[in-house]
Amino acid sequence: METLPHQAFQPVFLDFLRCFPILVYEWDVEQKRYLSMNPFGCAFHGKSAAQIRRLSALEAATLIHPDDLGWLNEARQRLGREVAAGRPPSFIPVELRRRAPDGSFGWFLTWETLVRRAPDGPPTLLGFGQDISRRKRVEAALAESESNLRLILENMADVIWVCDLQMRFTFVTPSVSRLTGFTPEEVIGMGPLLTLTAEAVEVVSAALTEELAREAACPGTGGYRRFIIEQNRKGGGTVWTEVSTSFLRDPAGQVVAVAGVTRDFTAQRAVEEELRRSLGTLEERVVARTAELREANQRLEREIEERRRAQREALLAVEQERQHLGQDLHDDLCQRLVGAMCLAKSLDAPTLRKREPALAESVATIHGILGQTVELVRGLARGLAIKPSGVGALEESLRQLAQDSRRYYQVSCRVTVTGEIPALPPPVAVGLVRIAQEAITNAVRHGRATGLRISLRVAGSRLRLDLADNGGGITGDPKAMNGLGLRNMRSRAEFLRGTLQIGPRRGGGTRVRCEIPCPGRVVRKAAR
CATH class of the missing domain: 3.30.450.20 (PAS domain)
Known part of the structure; x- marks a missing residue:
């Protein structure tokens, strides 16, 4: 070449x-x-x-x-x-x-x-x-990033650290000095006993063992823990910290170290402790207040029950007095009036008519008036001395009440009984009849009613008595009305542990409804 x-x-x-x-x-x-x-x-x-x-x-x-x-x-x-x-x-x-x-x-x-x-x-x-x-x-960007990172690490309050699997620190940020008083040089290479209390070491060691076991069972899942632990301060004393950890893994996925962030938790713990104490105090106050309210409620219930008992006794006394008065009217006054009628009848002889026709006519008139008076007193006696008892007694009393209303008030009054009506104790039946009596009286006297309808039926677990009239109705709020008749009706409904509703009737007039608990189920098929 x-x-x-x-x-x-x-x-x-x-x-x-x-x-x-x-x-x-x-x-x-x-x-x-x-x-x-x-x-x-x-x-x-x-x-x-x-x-x-x-x-x-x-x-x-x-x-x-x-x-x-x-x-x-x-x-x-x-x-x-x-x-x-x-x-x-x-x-x-x-x-x-x-x-x-x-x-x-x-x-x-x-x-x-x-x-x-x-x-x-x-x-x-x-x-x-x-x-x-x-x-x-x-290189310039990297140098700037390194400078910024160094600035952040030197000024941040949280401590970032790395430990090997023997729990020896291999890296720690300068903020550890502000948190614990130890410099990074004093901490690096040291174990947890330098900065952790004995109790905290036990907690962290147990957690590391658990997380390594979890990592071995399911790679990639271990290492994530959060602690609230107490750490030592250089020169004495401790500080409460919040610690969050995670595992560092090599390219093969093997755990090689533990990284974490430690934050001063002292102020927050103090707030939580104060909140816990306040909550405990509040709970104690709530318990005490609940006991006071329970006692007050029990007193109120006793007072209500005592008032109801007194009311029942008063109503029973009134009813007994009515019964006695009715019985007296029937046994005494009626008998005397019947005797007077017999005497007048004996005077009405044929010879008297011949000798004194005017006198005979007066005697006949007296006899008629006495007869009407006897019927009136007997009606009053029946109204005062109601004694419904047994199956069908309530219906019978209501029908008698309707008949008396037609006779004395010259109004139409119809009774409708629907379904199976249980046998009622006499005080309950008497109370319902008295409510019906008062409602009829109010309708005729105040409402100028000419027609009334009484209905009785069982609605679920309650017995319902409805009275409707065609009178002039009521004006204003019925609950604000406080007449003697309405007070008596409400008292009797309360005595029966029931409710009373009074309001305008659709189409004109007034509707009165009384509902009471249905006492027992001994029933008969009621007549229509």
Whole structure:
């Protein structure tokens, strides 16, 4: 293989280098001018090769950043000293900035050495420059990131740390000093006993064992824990901290360390303790107040029951008095009136009619009036001395009430009983009849009613008594009405542990509804 001679090799080598994206140039050491520059270099500077060669020494110096000329000249002087000492020149690397056409600068890693174009010719400086602007930007960004990260780590309140699997610290941020008083240098390489209390060490050790077991059973799932533990402070005392942990894994997924964040939890724990104490105090107050309310409620229930008992006794006393009065009217007054009727009848003889016709007519009139009075007193006695008992007694009493209403008030009154009506205790039946009596009286006296309808039926577990009339109705709020009759009706409904509703009737008039618990299920099929 034929080789080129030395003087022919250099141009061929330079032509070879011109094909690569690196800056290649020749520099005249004595004239301080460029002898040549490859197309890549010319393109970077925005000049042609001829323009590069025509640059003066001062103009050529402007292609280099002023701050980098000192480094470059120092490297070239070093090469000159090597040649003067008879040593082979070396390649000296220099990082410098070259000017682009827009006035900006790009970083180049430059190697320069001295060569001779001819064996006996003057030395020429041969330079190679690789564009490292992107690397410099990355390095600058990385340096800025490192600076920012260092600033964050130095000023953050939380402590970031890393431990190996023997629980020895391998990394800790400077904030550990503010939290515990220990410097990072004191903590790194030490075990947990330095910063953790004995109780906290037990908790953390047990948790690490559990998480490693979980990781072994299901890789990728272990390590995530949160603790509220007490840590030692340098010089004595402790601080409550919140610790969150996770595993660090190598590329193969194996756990190699534990990383965590520790936060001062003292203030929050104090708040929680105060909240817990306040909650305990509040619970005690609630319990005490509940007991007071329970006692007050029991007293109220006793008072209500006592009032109901007194009300029942009063109603029973009134009812007994009514029964006695009705019985007295029937047994005494009615008998006396019947005796007077008999006496008047005995006076009405044929001889009297012949001798004293006017007197006989008066006697007959007295006899008629006495008869009407007897019927009236008997009706009053029936109304006062109601004694419904047994199956059907309530219906019978209501029908008798309707009949008396038609007779004494000259109104139409109809009774409808629907379904199966249970046998009611006499006090219950009497109470319902009394409510019906009062409702009829109010309808006739105050509402000027001419027609009434009484209905009785079982609705679910309750017995319902409805009374409707065609009178003038009521005005205002029925609950605000407090007449004697309405008070009696409400008292009787309450006595029966039922409800009483009074309101306007659709189409005119008034509707009264009383519902009471259905007492028992001894029933009969009621008549229509």
